[in-house]
Amino acid sequence: MSITEATPATGSTSATGPKPDAARASADVLTAETLDEFRSDFLADANAVRMQNAVTRTTLDDIALRRDRFVGIPSTVSHRLDDWKVTNQMKSGRCWLFAALNLLRVGTKKELGLKDFEFSQNYAMYWDKLERANFWLGDILDTSQDEAGSRLLTFLLSEPLGDGGQWDMAVSIFEKHGVVPQEAMPETESSSNTAKLNTQLRVHLRKSALSLRGLAADGADEATLEEAKRSALQGVHRILTVHLGTPPTSFEWQWTDDAKTFHRDGVTTPQEFFDRYVTLDLQDYVCLVDDPRRDHPKGEALTVAGLGNVRGGSEVRYVNAPIQTMKELAAASIRNGEPVWFGCDVGKQVLRKEGRWAADLFDYDGVYGLDLGMTKEERVLSGDSAMTHAMLLTGVDLDDGEARRWRVENSWGDANGDQGFYTMDDSWFAEYVFEVVVKKSALPESLRAALTSEPRILPAWDPMGALA
Template sequence: MAHTKLTQADFDAMREKYDNDPKNKVLQRSVMKNGINNTAKDNRVVAKLNHTYSVEIDTGKVSNQKRSGRCWLFSLLNVLKHDFAKRYDVKDFELSQSYLFFWDKVERANIFYDRIIDTADKPFDDRELRCYLAAPGADGGEWGMAVALVQKYGVMPTSAFPESNVTEDTSDLKEVLNRKLRRDAMVLRDMIHSGKSDAEIAEKRKEMLKEVYKIAGFACGVPRETFTFEYRDDKQNYHVDADITPKQFFDKYFEIDLDDYVVLGNYPNRKMEQLFRNKAGQNVVGGRQVEFLNMPMDVLKDAAIAQLKDGETVWFANTVTEQSDRQNGLLDDDLYRRAELFDIDMNMDKAQRLDYYDNIPNHAMTLTGVDIVDDKPTKWKVENSWGEKVGEKGYFVMADNWMDNNVFEVIVNKKYLTDSQRQLLEQTPVDLDPWAAV
């Protein structure tokens, strides 16, 4: 089909149609003055999103990832700190995201070098290679990546490894690592193409990784091998545990077995009741695989509700930028009636939006409550990691319709699955392409 060139006749037709509808001028003035979302906002939706829940876990103050993409780390550590708070009576205890972030930079560079060496025979326009080079210094991630770090390196309290200027705003670090890792990829590919020995390549790779370690050390600080854990519980009792390693700290103070937890996904553009694996998402060589069991949405909800009723919070992945009022902490799929405002058809189902890259996971948060009416969830309490100045002291309220269309994964203990659902976890996973959005 021939390409279409716009002409003056086309412009005249557009203008005539626009001018012939008198309400367009009124709406133009409103949108220009107030913006699209403020004009399209449905206040009836706002009224129903109150902060009352039939099932609610007391979780204390929220954390703040600030200008970083570490929500996946915050959400896992939120789950862990809630368990610690309940077990040891310390409500506002905080675990160090910076500690795991440091090791993620080193591990992610290490696996990046492997991928560059493995694809050295591919041309520059190869889709897999381009995927690896797109953002090697990025700081986003997934549940399986966070678990891999915790299982290998343990955890530390924030008091022992605090935030830095760089961890609170990772933009400069991403820029440095993107350039450094891409140049490293160039050097490794050139060495392989020029016939350098495996020993020479391995030695150069070690030098490169030491440089990444230095960059991460400057940005985050270098983790100590041991630390002293001191705290007062909510009854003002003093506790101290000296010279403990991060791994010993996790094993001693956290009874949660992360291997008992599975990722339930809801990607309706893919086969249901199928286990999928994203090998390109793995960050630790030999660590936890990035996998999800694709299931209908009611399975995700039932498992999440069961876990919440047992007093345990739930990590989940979502598209937080869609139909979201960040300042007021509101998530509802009917919050902004943009199609109605412009009188256009914007309807796409969840599968279609995934296929056309209109809706992909971009954030992780924590479910801490749910409101159940007539045995059906109506809204959910969400702990975000954007500080206390948004939402209700950092907590968002999520309508159930928003969950249907914008939540893609929940992390639950396998015990909340049926026997037949657990059997699905035994199947051989289908590997996703490295460039797959999900």
């Protein structure tokens, strides 16, 4: 799907924005009298002054925490799958890849007879970045005739290459490039701390975009443009290989399992390793999304223009589903012995050190004396909330079949929560979870048509295109 397919027509707008009339302009001025009134009202409010005294000496969350809510969320659950250690994405935005590889490793560990095993997250990130650079440069060529200030081109140039991604993007990488054990391509300084790497990639890609657009404007033929794109991509390859190392085309694999039995596979390729030891059929999974906007009906297939990483890879397809259905399917998967990849707005209402989430964990309204509450739809429409992080659901506490809380495998190391596992109150799931990945065969009849129907194409900048 071309990134230009869902781009709406845009009219010309003033570079300085709308201009108010004279009466409005006068009312817009923040006067000394208004400021005096604000100051007097604040000082006359005893609670506001108390909050000022507290918050200027103590962190906001320590003041706003509802202690009764925190202590009312025990970490125990009725159904728990994890008996392994968490992983650590360090200073990188690879959570979506970590969560996907953590899902894959559950079956792989059983195949290998190993309790502790990790796939190489560095290997997966290397190929994602190279494939995504190719994807992005193709978008630059597709939009080479767009005006320099167009919304689409501005969007593309704002973030040529980051760390985040989506479930279907992970599937595309695994199916094309396979997977390897961590020892075959271990972490590097830059894989664990991606800021400098990403900065240099963005500089190179933005410069390459200007060059490609210049060639197109001068009337260069398709062969010339493709050769220029190839040269730019070779530069990306060079930067990635300097920072992350050279990904193996084959490696020697042998191991001793937990029963002390030695195994030798000999030399194998990443694709052979994927075929042999990944037990999941990735094409049997679909990403359900809770798009809360009322003009986007449940049961509808959705995609986002230009969202992807591998040309010719898996289509990014969502099925817009009721949040209750998403909960029920996630709980059923856990009961059947399989964790669930999910995406959420991780930073809201979270007590990180203790590893707790609840929709009303903090009373910010009480601190300020303001009503800050919004519905999930309002948060999405106003830009206050979107998917920012991906993790695994590895447990659920069910009472009479209803979920009360969820156990979460994070990828932030083992320093917080229960050695890196967090506990999510079910209220938080409803408000801040946006995506879950489940088997297509588990979908109710009301959602099955969306697996094959033509999806609604959302614009490239739509919040449902947010990357974890």
